[in-house]
Amino acid sequence: MVENSIDAGSTTVEVVLQEAGLKMIEISDNGCGIDVTALHCIRNSIITCKAEDFPLLCERHATSKIQTYDDMRNVSTFGFRGEALASISFVSKMVVKTKKKENEFGVQGQFENGVLKFQEGQDELEMIFKPDGTDILVI
Numbered sequence: 317m318v319e320n321s322i323d324a325g326s327t328t329v330e331v332v333l334q335e336a337g338l339k340m341i342e343i344s345d346n347g348c349g350i351d352v353t354a355l356h357c358i359r360n361s362i363i364t365c366k367a368e369d370f371p372l373l374c375e376r377h378a379t380s381k382i383q384t385y386d387d388m389r390n391v392s393t394f395g396f397r398g399e400a401l402a403s404i405s406f407v408s409k410m411v412v413k414t415k416k417k418e419n420e421f422g423v424q425g426q427f428e429n430g431v432l433k434f435q436e437g438q439d440e441l442e443m444i445f446k447p448d449g450t451d452i453l454v455i
Contacts, residue, residue: 317452349448
């Protein structure tokens with residue numbers, strides 16, 4: 317996951333472990349953030365968004381780094397975010413918070429068994445205030 321922070325252009329990466337990572341791992345960076353296609357709405361004074369791409373974050377073999385076959389010849393990055401996140405999300409609970417520089421708000425979602433979980437009756441991500449970059453909490 318640190319390689320993904322570097323690939324995202326981060327100048328700062330913070331890693332926090334509890335019990336050598338067995339109890340908790342948290343990685344925070346100030347990189348470009350994860351691209352989230354979002355439709356903003358306000359419901360009950362809570363700003364939320366629907367996301368098309370965010371649920372794919374923990375899909376196996378998912379990456380934003382390859383769009384065409386020819387892109388495979390030009391990969392110049394350290395890792396594929398989807399591979400690491402997919403593997404981790406299948407064996408833990410994972411909270412992902414991300415914000416791109418050009419967005420006013422970030423989004424937050426929780427994954428369990430590789431699937432984005434919503435609160436009962438919800439199909440929207442919670443929008444949050446956070447600095448640019450991505451935070452991943454594994455518990």
